[in-house]
Amino acid sequence: MLDVLKDYLRGKISFTDEQFKAIGDLYTPKKISKGTILLREGEVCQHNFFVTRGCLRSYVVDKNGKEHIIQFAPENWWISDQNSLLKQEPAMFFIDAIEESEVLLSERDFNEKFSAILPNGGQMMQTLFHNSFKAMQKRVINLLGASAEERYLEFIKLYPTVALRVPQKMIASYLGITPESLSRIRKDVAHQ
Amino acid sequence: MLDVLKDYLRGKISFTDEQFKAIGDLYTPKKISKGTILLREGEVCQHNFFVTRGCLRSYVVDKNGKEHIIQFAPENWWISDQNSLLKQEPAMFFIDAIEESEVLLSERDFNEKFSAILPNGGQMMQTLFHNSFKAMQKRVINLLGASAEERYLEFIKLYPTVALRVPQKMIASYLGITPESLSRIRKDVAHQ
């Protein structure tokens, strides 16, 4: 499982085998069976998850019991409730596995330890965080201005692999529409 | 104008008068007249703006020419295109003044200089950034799950002062609805 992480990091930052060994020690590998809930709303998040196989998601449950998916995390993505993890506040959302998955989990102090091993490690983590922020901004812009169909097309452009392996009702939940609407949109799109 | 910043910082971090003097030197005060555009989509953002008087906003213009407001920044708020500023990439949005305003503008290297003056300065800036991220997440959740009326009520709870001084069509633009709809929602809300 660590080799997935190694390949991922190669694209972001340079490091020696020794350094990577030290980084590997910051992670605990774990198999997660489909459906397992790793974090519940209200709990304090203790881990950051790097997904090496399968797929996780984060989501909220609204007052009517409806799920709204915030993020999908397939291979090479990380996921957690950043705010809860860093400030040790109650989490805003749930995290669970939507496929049989394998993750590398890291602790709250990961960032400091990572920076101690790799001088630009802090820089890199910050960049990743900025990217998340930018993605979230784009999503707001999309929700404000684009139709359901446009948002769907945007989604499959952005997450082509996720779009194929995830149940449609979850994509609908991510887009903020009903599964019925997504089904109809897909029919329209197929007939151009 | 610097005393507004001083009061603001007092609530976040402790510092001596000397330190504050050094911080003040990182900022350039500027009067901005209503309607002035400080950043355009596609430009590279060079400044972070801390608002000491008036109100700025950031917004995108979609393919149909419609504006969608991302953020309001009244007194004691900062605003910029973080991503553009830090990575020197083209900005995603516009920033302009919706009232006669006064701002303190800081350069790209502000964070390092600020950290050099105040040991926990970097920590503080990071916390502010995390808060922005959390706010953006909440907005996504709201857009996914709440009705226009619920979003409006949420808005006036979160920005009671902004709700009173900003034109309604801009609030509508922030909420992702038309001015007509907002007008009707307000009528409904008034009659309970």
Place this chain on the structure above:
DNA sequence: CGAGCGCTTGATTGAGTTCAAAAATCGTGG
């Protein structure tokens, strides 16, 4: 003081929801 902008109100339209039921797919145990 008039032109233009912002807000309101009304009538109509339309995108997406809800409810219901059938069709397709998945997963599990025998």
Place this chain on the structure above:
DNA sequence: CCACGATTTTTGAACTCAATCAAGCGCTCG
């Protein structure tokens, strides 16, 4: 490996919330 039950997806019909189009009112500011 098949069969059966459960879940997911599709389809249809009625409905609803918000958008669009259009007109009128009231400011303000030039």
